[in-house]
Amino acid sequence: MRSIRSFAKARSRLSVKHKKIINQENDFLFSANSKSAFEKILQSSENKVLEIGFGEGDSLFEMAIDNPEINFFGIEVYETGVARTCLKIEESGIKNLKLYLGDAVDLMLNKDIETKFDLLLFLFPDPWHKRKHNKRRLLSSDNLKKFRSYLSKKGLIFFRTDWQEYADSVKKICNDQEVEFQEIEKFPLLKGLTHTKYQRKGIKAGRTISTFLFK
Numbered sequence: 001m002r003s004i005r006s007f008a009k010a011r012s013r014l015s016v017k018h019k020k021i022i023n024q025e026n027d028f029l030f031s032a033n034s035k036s037a038f039e040k041i042l043q044s045s046e047n048k049v050l051e052i053g054f055g056e057g058d059s060l061f062e063m064a065i066d067n068p069e070i071n072f073f074g075i076e077v078y079e080t081g082v083a084r085t086c087l088k089i090e091e092s093g094i095k096n097l098k099l100y101l102g103d104a105v106d107l108m109l110n111k112d113i114e115t116k117f118d119l120l121l122f123l124f125p126d127p128w129h130k131r132k133h134n135k136r137r138l139l140s141s142d143n144l145k146k147f148r149s150y151l152s153k154k155g156l157i158f159f160r161t162d163w164q165e166y167a168d169s170v171k172k173i174c175n176d177q178e179v180e181f182q183e184i185e186k187f188p189l190l191k192g193l194t195h196t197k198y199q200r201k202g203i204k205a206g207r208t209i210s211t212f213l214f215k
């Protein structure tokens with residue numbers, strides 16, 4: 001049975017440049033066709049940070065540039081965002097950022113990957129604000145439980161949203177699961193995180209940004 005999608009399929013067409021980078025062979029982009037290669041890289045890497053739904057990749061790319069000792073990974077279904085991030089990886093020549101073009105739910109929740117992360121980031125995941133669509137939220141109670149099972153001993157989850165009702169719902173799920181909240185100030189990587197496109201949108205619209213860090 002097909003699981004409920006946490007994203008709406010984008011209708012935009014890829015430019016020639018974007019199509020080329022997505023289809024050419026390289027060592028930084030994986031997809032459903034190279035799923036097992038991506039899983040192998042995850043399993044053989046230490047010191048791992050994963051961003052799920054990285055959009056245009058603003059924060060992910062900056063973190064990878066600033067922290068060459070950390071292995072960064074990103075999962076995203078939005079092809080244009082993946083292509084833009086691939087171009088940045090190619091131009092900069094960085095080796096510590098790998099991307100997966102595909103559904104994080106299929107990859108990580110509908111099955112198990114034998115790997116642990118030190119940090120999982122969810123930056124402005126789609127809020128699905130109509131109540132009837134709430135079940136499409138990436139951070140439901142069951143999903144959060146499963147994502148937490150991917151954390152290493154010192155592993156943390158970082159969640160940020162500009163949608164108050166989503167923030168309230170995640171806070172309630174966190175309290176029900178008795179997570180341990182952490183102070184962001186103690187983690188330099190997160191304190192100076194580059195604003196993402198959706199963060200800029202939220203600020204421009206005057207919405208409050210809520211952030212939770214927990215294990």
Ligand SMILES: C[S@@+](CC[C@H](N)C(=O)[O-])C[C@H]1O[C@@H](n2cnc3c(N)ncnc32)[C@H](O)[C@@H]1O
Pocket residue numbers: 006007052053054055056075076077078081102103104105122123124125126127138196197198199
């Ligand atoms: C509202 S956008 C936020 C993008 C970016 N994090 C930002 O803050 O600008 C949510 C992103 O999550 C992606 N997404 C949603 N569900 C996903 C899933 N199951 N697997 C991978 N990406 C997903 C969407 O394609 C979209 O790009």
